[in-house]
Amino acid sequence: MPRKKSNKKDENKIKDPNNEISKTKKKSQKQAKLSNDEFNSFVNDISREIIDKFGLDLINLKPDDIKDLVEEIINSIVESRVTKPSEESLLKKFINSKDQFMKGIAGRLIERDEVNSRERLELIIAYAPEIAGRASPRLYKIAKQLNAIDLIDNLRQLWNRYGLSTPIRCPVCGFNSVMPDMSCIVCGSLLDEKDIKKEINLREQLSKLKNVYNDKLIREIIDSGYVVFDGEIKPPSLKEKDKISISLHLNKDEKDILLKLLSKA
Numbered sequence: 704m705p706r707k708k709s710n711k712k713d714e715n716k717i718k719d720p721n722n723e724i725s726k727t728k729k730k731s732q733k734q735a736k737l738s739n740d741e742f743n744s745f746v747n748d749i750s751r752e753i754i755d756k757f758g759l760d761l762i763n764l765k766p767d768d769i770k771d772l773v774e775e776i777i778n779s780i781v782e783s784r785v786t787k788p789s790e791e792s793l794l795k796k797f798i799n800s801k802d803q804f805m806k807g808i809a810g811r812l813i814e815r816d817e818v819n820s821r822e823r824l825e826l827i828i829a830y831a832p833e834i835a836g837r838a839s840p841r842l843y844k845i846a847k848q849l850n851a852i853d854l855i856d857n858l859r860q861l862w863n864r865y866g867l868s869t870p871i872r873c874p875v876c877g878f879n880s881v882m883p884d885m886s887c888i889v890c891g892s893l894l895d896e897k898d899i900k901k902e903i904n905l906r907e908q909l910s911k912l913k914n915v916y917n918d919k920l921i922r923e924i925i926d927s928g929y930v931v932f933d934g935e936i937k938p939p940s941l942k943e944k945d946k947i948s949i950s951l952h953l954n955k956d957e958k959d960i961l962l963k964l965l966s967k968a
């Protein structure tokens with residue numbers, strides 16, 4: 704496809720003259736189907752219709768805001784057809800693929816940094832959950848400004864499904880988004896071991912470790928002075944390389960909890 708190789712355009716012109724010929728041919732085929740005037744009037748009419756039919760006026764979008772997306776879609780429909788499409792048949796295609804269109808709108812709002820209302824955020828979550836999940840770090844800040852607590856809950860779920868979710872929950876924003884350096888990739892907080900220990904209830908988990916590990920492994924934790932946490936507490940030797948984890952150093956009290964477990968044996 705010549706379009707995808709846009710950076711090699713000049714090279715292609717010289718090396719592959721057929722490429723240019725086929726391009727011209729394609730263009731004239733398209734012109735035979737719809738005149739420029741027809742094409743533009745279809746784009747204008749359909750953009751207006753869609754704003755109304757899909758309720759996009761409720762999120763403050765105007766026909767001009769969606770024109771380029773409508774244009775792109777009409778173009779691809781026209782290219783895939785042999786005969787000239789009518790405005791009605793084009794509009795029908797838009798209505799039949801509403802979800803897909805709304806997803807495109809959602810993607811654009813994020814791309815252009817135009818998520819500025821609760822309604823727009825709701826649209827993104829409803830129609831483009833994957834995009835919303837991946838864009839959680841940005842959308843979280845917006846939702847927080849809008850005080851949309853319920854939408855933050857939705858974002859947390861989508862982040863877990865589609866984002867870069869980690870085993871460690873951030874006590875500040877509540878997303879599973881703490882990295883091994885103890886920074887949160889959603890809200891940007893810098894945490895310390897104390898925050899994480901509290902968040903995962905380390906002391907209680909340590910006191911139950913005897914149900915999970917034998918004495919040798921518990922002894923290993925005491926001797927090395929730290930545990931690895933990847934959703935579960937582990938002795939350093941059981942650290943899994945491909946899992947995101949955090950090392951938590953044990954203070955005297957925490958070591959004592961483990962020593963007590965061993966003395967009970």
Ligand SMILES: [Zn+2]
Pocket residue numbers: 873874875876877878880887888889890891892
């Ligand atoms: Zn956070």
